[in-house]
Amino acid sequence: MVFCMKPSLAIDFMGIKLKNPVLTASGTFGYGYELADLIPLNKLGAIVTKTITLEPKSGNLQPRIAEVSSGLLNTIGLQNIGAKAFIKEPLENLSKVGVPIIVSVAGSCVKEYVQTVEILSAQDTISAIELNLSCPNLKKKIVCHDLPLTQEVIKSVKKVSKVPVIAKLSPLVTDIAELALCAQNAGANGVTLANTYPAMAIDVKTFKYKLSTIKGGMSGACIKPMSVRCVYDAYQNIDIPIIGCGGIETGEDVLEFMLAGARVVSVGSASLVSPTRLIEIISEIEKVLKEKNIKDIKEVVGMLNTTKNAC
Amino acid sequence: MCELKRFDKTYKIVSNKEVCAGYFELKLKANDIKHCLPGQFFMIGIAGVFLRRPLSVYDLKTNVVSFLYKVVGKGTVILSRMRSGQLQILGPLGKGYALEICKDLNYVLVAGGTGIASLHFLATKLGKNKPYKKKGTLYYGARSKKDLLCLDKFKEIGWKVMVSTEDGSKGYKGYITDILEKKVKDSDVLFACGPMPMLKKVVQIAKEKKVKGFASLEEKMACGVGNCQGCAVNINGAIKMTCKDGPVFKIEEVNL
Numbered sequence: 299m300v301f302c303m304k305p306s307l308a309i310d311f312m313g314i315k316l317k318n319p320v321l322t323a324s325g326t327f328g329y330g331y332e333l334a335d336l337i338p339l340n341k342l343g344a345i346v347t348k349t350i351t352l353e354p355k356s357g358n359l360q361p362r363i364a365e366v367s368s369g370l371l372n373t374i375g376l377q378n379i380g381a382k383a384f385i386k387e388p389l390e391n392l393s394k395v396g397v398p399i400i401v402s403v404a405g406s407c408v409k410e411y412v413q414t415v416e417i418l419s420a421q422d423t424i425s426a427i428e429l430n431l432s433c434p435n436l437k438k439k440i441v442c443h444d445l446p447l448t449q450e451v452i453k454s455v456k457k458v459s460k461v462p463v464i465a466k467l468s469p470l471v472t473d474i475a476e477l478a479l480c481a482q483n484a485g486a487n488g489v490t491l492a493n494t495y496p497a498m499a500i501d502v503k504t505f506k507y508k509l510s511t512i513k514g515g516m517s518g519a520c521i522k523p524m525s526v527r528c529v530y531d532a533y534q535n536i537d538i539p540i541i542g543c544g545g546i547e548t549g550e551d552v553l554e555f556m557l558a559g560a561r562v563v564s565v566g567s568a569s570l571v572s573p574t575r576l577i578e579i580i581s582e583i584e585k586v587l588k589e590k591n592i593k594d595i596k597e598v599v600g601m602l603n604t605t606k607n608a609c
Numbered sequence: 610m611c612e613l614k615r616f617d618k619t620y621k622i623v624s625n626k627e628v629c630a631g632y633f634e635l636k637l638k639a640n641d642i643k644h645c646l647p648g649q650f651f652m653i654g655i656a657g658v659f660l661r662r663p664l665s666v667y668d669l670k671t672n673v674v675s676f677l678y679k680v681v682g683k684g685t686v687i688l689s690r691m692r693s694g695q696l697q698i699l700g701p702l703g704k705g706y707a708l709e710i711c712k713d714l715n716y717v718l719v720a721g722g723t724g725i726a727s728l729h730f731l732a733t734k735l736g737k738n739k740p741y742k743k744k745g746t747l748y749y750g751a752r753s754k755k756d757l758l759c760l761d762k763f764k765e766i767g768w769k770v771m772v773s774t775e776d777g778s779k780g781y782k783g784y785i786t787d788i789l790e791k792k793v794k795d796s797d798v799l800f801a802c803g804p805m806p807m808l809k810k811v812v813q814i815a816k817e818k819k820v821k822g823f824a825s826l827e828e829k830m831a832c833g834v835g836n837c838q839g840c841a842v843n844i845n846g847a848i849k850m851t852c853k854d855g856p857v858f859k860i861e862e863v864n865l
Contacts, residue, residue: 328836336617336699336834348838356848363829363839365660370831374838377848518659570832571661572654572697574617 305587306594307580309343311539311562312462312487314398314425316343318580319595320552323543323566324349324402324428324466325374329388331395336573341580344398346564347384349430351404352414354380364499364508369518369545370567371497373511376404376430381417389423398425400464403455408447412454419460426461428541429486432468432493442468445480452484462487464541469528470496478532478540490541490564491528495521518567519545526558533559533603547575549582559600613649615834616641617699623673625691630755632723633689634667636675637696645669646705647731648802648825648857651676652833654697658684661699663830663852665727665802677726677758702833706731706800706823706857714798714821716745719789719811721803725749725758727825728802732768744768748792750785750807754778786810798822799860808865815860822860826851 307318321344322330330345339345357377364371378384384401392399401418405411415427431441431448441448448465455463465481467474469492478489494515499508525544533540542560546552547568555563569576583595592598616639623636635653645666652661653676662684664676680689706727716735718728728747735743746769751757753776763770771788772780781788786807793799793814799822801811808824815822828840828851835853842851845862849855 326832326836332835336615348836357838357841360841361829362841363660363831363837365658367659369659372831372837372839377838377841567659567831570837571652571659572617573699573834 303593305584305592307583309562309596311344312426312464314344314462316398316562317341318343318583319556319562320576320580320583321400321541321562321564322346322569322576323564324430326566326570329384329392330399331388331391333573334395337577339395340397341577342397343562344400344425345392345395346400346428347392347402348378349376349402349404350378350381350384350414350418351376352381352410352417354378354383359510361508361510364514366497366499366516366518367520369516369520371499371509371514371516372494373509373514375511381414385417385421389421393423399423400426400428402428402430402466404430405451408451408454411451412458415455415463416458419458424461426464426487427455427459428464428466428490429455430466430493432466440468442471442477445477448477449480449484452481452486456485464488464490466490466493466541468493469524469544474528475531475535479535482536482538486538488539488541488561489532489536490543491532491560492525492544495524517545519547521545522551522554526554529555529560530558530603533600534605546579549579549584549586552579552583553586553598556595556598557600557602559603561599613644613646613701614641615700615702617697619695619697620674621695622691622693625689627689628677628758631680632677632756632758633680634675634677635664635688636673637698638672639674639698640672642669642672642674642701645674645701647734648705648727648823649701649703650727650833650856651698651700651702652830653688654699655684655688657687660684660831661833662688663702663833665825665856666701666730667726668730668733677723677729679723699833703852703856704854706825708735715794715796716743717789717793717797717799717822718745718747719785719799719801719803719807720747720749721785721807722751722756723758724801724803724807724825726802728800729759729762731800732763732766746771748773748785748789750774750803752776784810786814790814793818793820795820801825801860805865808863812860812863812865820860823857824860824863825857826855826863828852
């Protein structure tokens with residue numbers, strides 16, 4: 299049977315209706331509207347903003363970026379204008395795009411997470427909050443390395459949030475499935491797997507570190523197999539939906555994450571390098587689905603990952 | 610200043626020739642790109658390295674955009690070996706040199722190394738457009754005689770050229786800023802592009818002598834459009850992005 303029917307890419311994510319499963323990854327797409335002249339933003343599944351904190355942050359010293367084989371290291375240091383400034387002009391501009399808005403949030407303590415989410419989730423135009431619990435750039439221990447703290451942040455935020463809450467987790471933990479379950483039990487409506495990988499690089503020409511903070515987060519094509527593994531393991535342990543993230547460059551990469559269990563994906567480094575990729579990826583997904591004669595993308599989610607552990 | 614339309618497109622290589630040892634001029638047939646400002650740049654996609662490379666515009670003529678670059682690392686080595694085919698480029702990006710304040714002042718361009726590229730484009734514009742139509746002086750420093758680029762082009766358009774080399778193989782032996790420091794006057798306006806130590810010195814001289822001008826900065830960039838925030842720089846006490854708010858900044862606002 300040969301059908302030229304367009305496969306359906308629409309997917310429901312935590313009750314939010316998305317045109318397709320392609321999201322931007324936090325920290326790689328600014329406040330979300332800046333590239334409106336370059337790509338049709340309304341074709342995206344959703345836009346995830348850079349991480350917003352309660353107060354403005356000026357970020358880390360130079361150098362903040364280092365290229366590695368098939369990827370990059372960054373240590374931006376959560377530079378942003380703060381929650382109160384964000385909900386004015388940037389959010390107004392972003393709201394005009396017409397796709398669901400997910401705002402990434404970080405804080406230096408539970409109270410800061412809660413206060414930031416209170417401000418943001420009161421905005422009608424924000425569809426969900428993504429908690430950055432894994433930024434590896436903060437000097438102290440990251441939230442994900444402390445399970446009770448991870449749960450406390452999620453629980454406290456859930457109490458005040460008017461919108462679904464996603465926990466973005468660090469891949470650098472002993473048991474990613476356990477961490478994902480811990481997020482689910484604390485009340486998270488979804489998880490993002492995974493953030494960047496702690497990494498470092500040294501310039502042997504100059505005998506200097508390539509990043510001002512020595513260590514930073516690694517992203518790009520080089521991390522994809524590790525993040526697919528995180529999704530695969532977590533999917534077996536949880537019932538809440540997963541945003542797959544890490545090194546996605548093509549529609550095939552998106553499907554790889556989805557076959558392992560991701561419900562939607564976010565694209566970061568690839569779109570930093572080439573903004574048009576974000577849109578090309580969407581048509582590439584369609585092409586693969588046609589070739590496989592799959593009519594609805596929802597069929598693909600977890601298709602190969604059939605073993606579910608009892609929760 | 611109105612924003613120029615940006616493109617993220619693939620264009621055909623017209624030529625990619627070595628103009629002198631280790632330096633290449635890349636020309637792309639870019640029909641869409643009708644205008645760009647001196648000091649603006651493009652992010653050049655190179656197969657084999659993850660990030661695109663920022664290169665400032667060297668010239669733009671009849672739908673051909675050219676870049677002048679030095680082979681310094683893996684990316685530029687791969688680029689320099691491309692003789693034909695296509696390249697994906699994003700741009701024009703950033704803020705260029707502002708010409709508004711300059712019409713009553715003498716143009717002084719200060720170039721170090723491949724910093725000559727954006728200043729060459731600027732000089733061709735300054736030569737053409739009223740009310741800025743005027744010739745000026747180029748102060749140009751390089752490592753040695755073989756690193757001096759496009760001097761003939763500046764002479765062709767009638768600019769005065771002062772040259773320095775670190776090894777003394779041509780012109781003054783030492784840094785170009787040594788000459789600039791002695792010659793610069795408050796009726797000059799500076800346009801500087803080059804390596805960080807040179808820019809630091811130019812900024813210091815300009816501030817001391819209260820000379821107006823512009824400096825084009827360089828930082829490691831991932832996206833070129835302000836989204837990754839990798840290329841932060843301190844401008845007048847505020848954090849700005851070299852790619853989006855610059856790369857050209859007013860000299861008096863730069864703290865290097």
